[in-house]
Amino acid sequence: MSASQLEPLRIADLAGLRVALWGWGHEGHAAYRALRTRLPALSLTLFCSDTEAQEARALGDAQLSIQHEASGERLAQFDVVIKSPGISPNKPEALYATAAGTRLMGGTALWFAEHAGDGVMAHTFCVTGTKGKSTTTALLAHLLRAAGQRTALAGNIGVPLLTLLDAEADAWAVELSSYQTGDVAASGAQPQIAIVTNIHPEHLDWHGSQARYVEDKLKLVTQAQPKIAVLNAADPVLAALKLPDSQIHWYGNSAGWHLQDDALYRGAEFIMDTRSLPLPGRHNRSNLCAVLTTLEAHGLDAVALAPHAASFQPLPNRLQPLGEKDGVLYVNDSISTTPMATQAALDLYRSRDVAVLVGGHDRGLPWEEFAEAMRQHAPKAIITMGQNGPRIHALLAPIAAQVGFMLEAAQDLADAVEKARVALPHGGVILLSPGAPSFGPYKNYVERGRHFATLAGFDPELISSIQGMGIA
Secondary structure, eight states: OOGGGSOOOOGGGGTTSOEEEEOOSHHHHHHHHHHHHHOTTOOEEEEOOHHHHHHHHTTOOTTEEEESOOOHHHHTTOSEEEEOTTSOTTSHHHHHHHHTTOEEEEHHHHHHHHHHTTSEEEEEEEEEOSSSHHHHHHHHHHHHHHTTOOEEEEETTTBOGGGGTTOOOSEEEEEOOTTTHHHHHHHTOEEEEEEEOOOOSOOHHHHSSHHHHHHHHTHHHHTSOOSEEEEETTSHHHHTOOOTTSEEEEESSTTSEEEETTEEEETTEEEEEOTTSSOOSHHHHHHHHHHHHHHHHTTOOHHHHGGGGGGOOOOTTSSEEEEEETTEEEEEOTTOOSHHHHHHHHHHTTTSOEEEEEOOSOOOOOOHHHHHHTTTSOOSEEEEOSTTHHHHHHHHHHHHHHHOOEEEEOSSHHHHHHHHHHHOTTOEEEEEOOSSOOBTTBSSHHHHHHHHHHHHTOOGGGSOOOTTOEEO
């Protein structure tokens, strides 16, 4: 039986059950606090690392047992395991426990179950997609607030939903990763509106295959059955979807909100020029089309709200210009974790001399299409680094020899920045757009972006915060 077919679990349902937490990051902390708020006497077991265990012990919770080895046999001793999103349910130990009858779920499922009631969750907007989901969610919250609605900005973007368990808001703008979309379906909740920006290969190590990734990502609309689904008509995977249980509102085609070059249109009606908006790259302005379609589906005047996009604060680590030093512009696109995202970043700076830094954790994503694209639109220099750096370098080497762009292999990010500076003696753009996750040297893409800012000579504290998180 799949998770979406099980009876939804609320926090009160956990009373008397054997419950464990697996993972002690932001989501693990949020789940612990939520359980302690509602069920202060519940016995809990926490599976975490040695370092995390020290912090957990400092809580002085006599009802909290701490374990280090989350083996299948140990996990199978519990009725429910609330896991952090980054822990794949396809891990051997997770599959073992599930087969033994343990229910694995995320904190997102608990939050939605608490708020689901008996039907559609009014004023709840869930956003997912391979790329653009964070910007889309934050921009949606920004325009909802411009419409006078007290709006929560939460989820995968950085504020776990369970930290807002008892909070009240007029609207909820919720970002969901592919790790979390199944939680919504498993909760029994039906969001009022679900937005999917695009579907491309991603997180194959977590999901196990591209087909499973697509299936898991689309659970937000195929299994959670939102009242309204807002979909990108320009994405072939989404364009082929049939959702008999939801109204579909399309964007990215001539009938809906779409772009013609830099001009924003609603059907045949010209709305505004987007070149001055703080949304770098065509893909980011496409996210505006998704947001305006959502607002309109919600019954708001999207045409009147569109100009408020001019006051949006761009998100860090997403094509973020840090500043210029010695004629070099440093751009932080640390959130780029696919070759497709790196190509989009290069397109934005095609008219300038660019040294791009690529590579990181190797999840097995194909780089062949990126390599072939470099035959036509190569930057001045490509610096490879990280675990998959040698694989990318080997693909690019014969093309660099034919086309003539500079190709260098770096030991780490610091070495890559130095090599990029050498490649641009007369100035240009040093672009961190790795096309790969940060795992290994860095805890996450934010830490990688902060290190890049430091190496470039900028204060990482000034470039790291996301405006408007939480409820405002």
